[in-house]
Amino acid sequence: MTTTTERTARAKAPPDVETLRTRQGRGSAQVPRWLVKTISPVALIALWEVLAETGVLPRDVLAAPSTVAVTAAGMWADGTVQSAVAASGLRVIVGIAIGLVVAVVLAVLSGLFRRGEDIIDAPVQMMRTVPVIGLIPLLIIWFGIGEEPKIALIALAVTFPLYMNLFGGIRNVDAGLVEAARTLGLGWFGQVWHVILPSAMPQFLVGLRYSLGTAWLALVFGETINATSGIGYEMNTAREFFQTDVIVVCLALYALLGLLGDAVVRLLERGLLSWRPAFSGR
Secondary structure, eight states: OOOOOHHHHHHHHHOOHHHHHHHHHHHTTSSOOOHHHHHHHHHHHHHHHHHHHHHSSSSTTTOOOOHHHHHHHHHHHHHHHHHHHHHHHHHHHHHHHHHHHHHHHHHHHHHHHHHHHHHHHHHHHHHTTTGGGGHHHHHHHHTTEEEEEEEEHHHHHHHHHHHHHHHHHHHHHHHHHHHHHHTTOOOEEEIIIIIIIHHHHHHHHHHHHHHHHHHHHHHHHTTTTTSSSHHHHHHHHHHHOOOOOHHHHHHHHHHOOOOOHHHHHHHHHHTTTSSOOOOOOE
C-alpha cells in the first residue's frame, strides 16, 4: 500500500518532460501563430486610418489606408500595377542572376585557393566599401541611359553580400569534416562537392536573403536613370504631383515583392538544408 509519505513526495515531484511538453503544446495551440503575427500590423493600420480620418495626418503628408486601397484597386484595374511589377521584376531577376554568378565564381576561387584569396579578396573588399549609388554617374557614362546601368547597379549591389557570405561559409567549414572525408577516400573534388559546399550553404542562403533586399533597394535608385516604366518610375511621377497614395502603393509593392523573394529563399532552405536540424524557437 502507498504510504502518506509516498503520496506527498509524488504530489511535490515536478511533472515529467513529456507532460510539460504536452501542456506547452496545448497552450501554444490555443492562439494560432498566424493570428499573433497579424495583430500588430492590423493595429498599426487601424491607428494610421484613425489619424488620417481625424486630420492629424493630412492627405498631402500621408494618405489614409482606405484611400491607398482604392488607389491600388484603380491601378490594378487599368494595368499599371502589372506593367510596373513586370518591368521592375525583370530588371531584378537579370541583375540577381548576373550578381549570383559573379559572386559564386569569385567566392569559390577565393575560398578554396589561397592564391585566389590573395588575388581576389583584396579588390573585392575595396570595392564593397564604395557606395554602389555613387557609381551611377560612371554606369551612365559606360552603359548609357537604357536598361544596362539599372541591371549593372543591381548586380553590383547583390554581388558583395553573396561573396562575403559564401567566402565566410567556405572558410568556416569544420576542418574535422574535411579530414574525415579525406580519410574515407574522397578526392579533392569530392570533398568540395560533398562536404565544403554543403557546409557553406546555410551562410550562402543567408547572404542570398540579404541580397534580395539590397537588390530592390538598388532598383529604387536605378529606376531614377531615365526610366519610363517600373515601380520606381511610378513612384517618382507620383512624387512630382504629391500623390502620397500612389507612393504608398509603390512602397507596398516593394515590400510584397521583397516578402515573396524571401519566401522563395525559405523554400530553398527547406529543400537544400533538409539534412541540417535547426532550432525553430519556442
